Amino acid sequence: MACRKVDRTIARKIIDSIDNFLFDCDGVLWEASKEIPGSADTIAALRKLGKKIFYITNNSGKTRSQYVEKCKSLGFHAAEEDVICTGHAAAQYIKAQNLKGKVYCVGNTSMGVELDSFGIKHFGIGPDEVPGSIEQIGIQQHVNLDPEVSCVLVGFDPHINYMKMTKAASYIRKNGTLFVATNEDTHLPLAGDLVVPGTGAVVGAIKIPARKEPVVVGKPNSVMFDLLKKEHNLDPSRCMMVGDSCHTDIHVAQKCGMSSLLVLTGVSSLEDVKRYQDQSDPESKFNIPNFYCTDLKEFGKLI
Template sequence: MACRKVDRTIARKIIDSIDNFLFDCDGVLWEASKEIPGSADTIAALRKLGKKIFYITNNSGKTRSQYVEKCKSLGFHAAEEDVICTGHAAAQYIKAQNLKGKVYCVGNTSMGVELDSFGIKHFGIGPDEVPGSIEQIGIQQHVNLDPEVSCVLVGFDPHINYMKMTKAASYIRKNGTLFVATNEDTHLPLAGDLVVPGTGAVVGAIKIPARKEPVVVGKPNSVMFDLLKKEHNLDPSRCMMVGDRSDTDIHMANLCGMDSLLVFSGDMSYDRLQDLQKSADTDDKKLNIPKYYCDKLGDLGSFIQQFI
């Protein structure tokens, strides 16, 4: 399965065939708190051509309103309805299940804000210290399970510990408990030698003892796009996902029937893409191959400017 580098002809084809552009953020539009040159101008050019822009992120550590503020601070126009992050999508998904009871949330304060916005009762966010006597008398003496819990939601949690893992897995083992995860990203997208475990590490620590797989809202799964498609009446064939990761952004695009554009300004490189193409001998790996690629989003933008 071959993919093609964006040139003027391909850029024209993209503009003619795509109405809705879905952008991953970190590594595509910005790095940390700095815009990747040309990205904001590209978004502005697409808007001038009447295209709809969405910002799609696996990050559960920010609310939609916080993402809007970050977008604006870096020169990207955005409204809350343009942003879909995993904390909001998870809350939206849980609300749609019409569950009674409470959510035990292994997560962060932003996830709590999103749950609150849907009127969902929850608890568990923040530190849950392991008592000093736990090694002497056992963990069972310290855990009291709430019988009203009907859902466990797991996202990025800097306070993850043995106590939280025990409670979450125990709730999940109850018959009928919904198990939802924001994403399973392996690490945070940070430069340098420091490796910071991502939400996938937190989810793994819970799903292994629970012996149950979660409904994963974030990329590469289809849940976030399914919610967005329903809310905005999107036609997948008129949508393009732009990302820097083949195993999340591009995989979701192909899974959902969208066009895809991979940029090399973040996680992926041209050499890695070439290796991926050579080894794409299974259906799952084929879903990781983009339709188009370019070095950075601004390369597409430079062609788009010619069409305005």
């Protein structure tokens, strides 16, 4: 599968054939709290051309409204309907299942806000201390399972510990319990030598003892795009995913029938693309973008 560098001719074809641009955020539009130069101008130019812009992130640590505020603070126009983050998408997915009972949430306060917005009963967010006597009398004496739990939702949780892992896995092992994860990202995208485990580490600590795989909402899975497509009546063939990660952003685009554009300001490099092209594994082809450019500033100059 070919991966072509965007030139003016290709850029014109993209503008003529794409109505909806879906942008990953960190590594594409900004790094931490700083805009990647030229990205806001490119978004503004696409809007001026009449294109619909969506912001798509695996981050469950912010609500949609918080993402809108961040977008605005960095120069990006955004409304809540333009943003889809995994906390909101997970709550939306759970609501659509028409479950009775409660959600046990291994997550963060932003996920709780999103669950509340759909009227979903939940508990579990925040610290759950491990009793000092656990080694003497056993964990069974400290865990009381709520029989009304019908779903376990797992996202980024800085308070993850043995008690939460035990409760979540025990609820999941019950027949009929829905198991949902916001994403399985391996680490947080931070510069420097410090490696901060991502949501995938939390999910792994629960799915391994539960012996069950979750419904994963975030990229590279299709759940977020499926929800967005239904809500906005999107035609995948008229959509382009713009991302910095071959194995999440580009993969979901190819799986869902969208065009894909890789920018080289984040996770993946052209060496990664070449490696995927050389692999015989059929899944690797989904990691190969249709197009690439150095950054959004370069793309903006061509449209």
